[in-house]
Amino acid sequence: MNLAKNIEQVLSQNYTIPLYQRNYNWGNNEITSFLQDIYHAFRTNPLQNYYIGSLIVFRGKYGTERFEVIDGQQRLTTIHLIARFLSIGNLTIGKLKYDSRRDVEAFFNGLEKGHIAFSALDKENKNLENLIHAFEIIGNVNLEGTYDSTISLSAMKLNGNLADFSAYFFKHVMLVEVEMPSDTDVASYFEIMNNRGKQLQEHEILKAHIMAKITESNHRVVFGKIWDACSEMNAPIQKFFNSDQREKLFGKMYDEFYPNNIEHLVYEDLGEHSFSLVDMLEDKSFGPSSQEEQNNETEEEYDSLPIIDFPNFLIHVLKLTYRNTDIPLSSDKLMRIYKSIPMSEITSVSPMEFLKRLLFYRVVFDRFVVKSEYGIEDDDQEDKILDSSAGFSRSRWKLKKPIMKLVNNKYRGKKYPSLSFQNTFEDRYQERMIKLLTMLQVTYRQRKNKNYLQYILGLFDPSRPQSLKITAQEFLKKVESFTLRQFGNLNISESSDDGIDSASKSINLYAQGTNTPHFVFNFIDYLLWVDSVVNKVDHGINQNFDFVYLNSIEHHYPQVLLEHLANSIVIEKKVTLNCLGNLCLVSRRANAKLNDREPIGKAGDQRFSSSNLSPKRKIMYNITNKNKHWGEQDIYEHHLEMMKLIDNRVSILS
Incomplete structure (x- = not known):
């Protein structure tokens, strides 16, 4: 059969x-x-x-x-x-x-x-x-x-x-x-x-495959412990080590990286021995961190899964390690991908060297990639926006780095090293970096093929741990340059000439309706935010909005009312409805609620006028409420404003 x-x-x-x-x-x-x-x-x-x-x-x-x-x-x-x-x-x-x-x-x-x-x-x-x-x-x-x-x-x-x-x-x-x-x-x-029980996952098979090449028993223990710590993606990596281990690996202030100390960790460092009662009373290590340290530490957990899971993170490390092999950014065939790497490349990087790279890139991920404070996946976050009629509870994106603080113990009168966290960058750059990184994340939400994450990890060199000291200005410049290149790769011509003919051409180019790349909308929102907050240009937007997962393109003037639209002042009716001036990103549930409603009804609905409205959508609603309508002239003028913004993107971000 x-x-x-x-x-x-x-x-x-x-x-x-x-x-x-x-x-x-x-x-x-x-x-x-x-x-x-x-x-x-x-x-x-x-x-x-x-x-x-x-x-x-x-x-x-x-x-x-x-x-x-x-x-x-x-x-x-x-x-x-x-x-x-x-x-x-x-x-x-x-x-x-x-x-x-x-x-x-x-x-x-x-x-x-x-x-x-x-x-x-x-x-x-x-x-x-x-x-x-x-x-x-x-x-x-x-x-x-x-x-x-x-x-x-x-x-x-x-x-x-x-x-x-x-x-x-x-x-x-x-x-x-x-x-x-x-x-x-x-x-x-x-x-x-x-x-039925879970089968062994491919990343666990890969771990065993690499560990089998380690001959020294102590190194096998160290490899297994650090690999397992790296696989826990929902808390900063320093949380999985006690104060002695942290100082060896991450320096006295816990914010550096000393890869060569990995091989000097021993069984005892990693809790692989028995403890006497005296040891425990004297607070010697008997786990990832002593109870005293745990009591003093700042709770710092987040949800990394919408960003990346460990198997896909491993793929990024493999791609950055074995650069002569074309490795796809997808973990679906992790072992098959690993076995496709030529043996000459595999043997050029020892298991312990690979472990150093894995831990280094985990440090980079923790410090320079934005995370969500809540365990909110795509659609849950959209629903949270819609259900908050009294005001949106912000998504609280995080960008943090570790710091060591000495904390007094009121009972023992001793100071204990405590793991705490602070913003990765100074205030001048912190919020802008969070906006930029979340803009990329909500656009490219899939855990696979996450090129922006590969780019960010690749900015740092595991052979130069001091690269972690990158300045906020340099990091911002590099990631914004990357973002500008991604927009340029869309191959959409710009509307630099004046006149109706040029405007008509630009509307044709941006008249893709629901096929418009979501990146275009999120990039426009980022430009509007930077222009408002940094360049002090009044666009009438809510400057404290957060990027969230929105996956539906809404026609502000709905398609079902097409027959009521007069002859377009720009081109034809369908092109006018599908042009950038009539479109915005909304949540899936908002799209269902707003589907067939008149623009004035949408803009006036309190459920959709919270402080978290995206900038472009906020501008469209402001125009609708001010003019008490939304028609061809409004679409046309808003389209030209957005095209002007796009054309000036480099100067806005400079």
């Missing part, structure tokens, strides 16, 4: 998602990774099959009519959504049914009939919310995952070059479909599958 089936064969069958399965919950991260992997396989070899996992099914009560899905429903549902987006007319697609969820069935029936305009009521339906969001994501995923790429399924469809990818998706993307025996106790099997 051939278990492997291509997507076309899978789609030709009928499936039911049983009631015991959870609702569809794939979001931006999962869908983006799924599509990027398929697109990469397509570009690498369009004739070779690409396997995306398994689908476990059971015929049960449906007999030969349809399969009941036991495992793989998230993947199967996503495949159906992609197929509907690709809209292949000559393809027979079987039914995807959901037990006791008629609204979901109606949703897929609507897609089958070409109904892809979703009402505000649909978007508020909890069963449909993630499905609608997923369908919107599918069209706009940056398939190459690089800053300078604008390739998406929507762009390919618009340009009429979707056929080759569609053929590959249906013919060469493969699933292994396993049919369970007819006497299977499905409920018990499902429970076992969801409670």
